[in-house]
Amino acid sequence: MSWTLKAEGLAKGFTLHLQGGVEIPVLRDAALEVSPGECVALSGPSGAGKSTLMRLLQGNYGADAGRILLRRPDGSVADLAGASPREVIALRRDTIGHVSQFLRVIPRVPAVDIVSEPLVARGIPREEARVHASALLHRLNLPERLHALPPATFSGGEQQRVNLARGFVADFPLMLLDEPTASLDAANREVVIALIGEVKARGAALVGIFHDAEVRDRVADRVLDVAPLQEAA
Ligand SMILES: Nc1ncnc2c1ncn2[C@@H]1O[C@H](COP(=O)(O)OP(=O)(O)OP(=O)(O)O)[C@@H](O)[C@H]1O
Numbered sequence: 001m002s003w004t005l006k007a008e009g010l011a012k013g014f015t016l017h018l019q020g021g022v023e024i025p026v027l028r029d030a031a032l033e034v035s036p037g038e039c040v041a042l043s044g045p046s047g048a049g050k051s052t053l054m055r056l057l058q059g060n061y062g063a064d065a066g067r068i069l070l071r072r073p074d075g076s077v078a079d080l081a082g083a084s085p086r087e088v089i090a091l092r093r094d095t096i097g098h099v100s101q102f103l104r105v106i107p108r109v110p111a112v113d114i115v116s117e118p119l120v121a122r123g124i125p126r127e128e129a130r131v132h133a134s135a136l137l138h139r140l141n142l143p144e145r146l147h148a149l150p151p152a153t154f155s156g157g158e159q160q161r162v163n164l165a166r167g168f169v170a171d172f173p174l175m176l177l178d179e180p181t182a183s184l185d186a187a188n189r190e191v192v193i194a195l196i197g198e199v200k201a202r203g204a205a206l207v208g209i210f211h212d213a214e215v216r217d218r219v220a221d222r223v224l225d226v227a228p229l230q231e232a233a
């Protein structure tokens with residue numbers, strides 16, 4: 001159950017092909033270590049590269065350099081930075097849960113099925129997965145009548161709660177949270193703080209971006225500063 005995440009020497013830049021190949025360096029020699037039961041908050045000014053680091057840890061972007069080491073409970077280690085697409089898919093199904101800042105709406109799929117999907121992907125029967133999904137949507141105060149509707153027309157806060165339920169529905173040993181409380185009211189913010197506490201208590205490792213300082217102070221054990229790179233002279 002206890003996984004450890006250790007990233008080192010990470011570099012990432014973007015090449016803007018439509019702008020004559022302009023290079024934008026974002027991260028250089030970034031490092032991070034998270035232990036089971038710990039929540040590390042990424043902090044730093046807008047544009048510093050927090051979400052970029054998060055996407056690297058998710059296996060969403062390839063790194064230009066560095067390693068992202070996931071140590072399994074049996075002591076073996078996977079390097080996400082050098083993993084094949086097939087390995088990345090398996091790690092994202094079983095190991096790395098994430099809550100993005102915005103829900104990626106899938107046309108015509110009801111909220112309860114979007115939330116069930118991580119459980120179904122792990123082989124849990126759909127009806128059983130729906131029971132878990134619905135319970136979590138209730139806990140996040142999403143009205144019952146919305147559970148069977150596709151979230152395309154939901155409000156920002158309703159969509160974010162569907163997104164949160166999807167991220168928290170399975171017992172991932174690593175969780176990545178990008179602004180999980182950004183569009184929530186105070187009552188639902190408390191639910192998310194409680195959910196994060198439960199995930200820590202069961203020994204999962206978390207990395208989060210929390211612009212809300214109160215939320216950050218209550219959930220984070222440590223803050224990691226992501227500093228903007230200096231402009232090349
Ligand atoms: N896909 C991309 N292509 C080109 N540039 C990108 C891409 N993604 C991010 N960037 C650039 O990388 C830099 C870091 O972006 P990132 O989204 O990681 O910042 P952030 O620290 O999360 O900021 P915020 O607090 O505003 O969310 C920015 O200058 C951004 O313009």
Ligand SMILES: [Mg+2]
Pocket residue numbers: 050051052
């Ligand atoms: Mg960001």
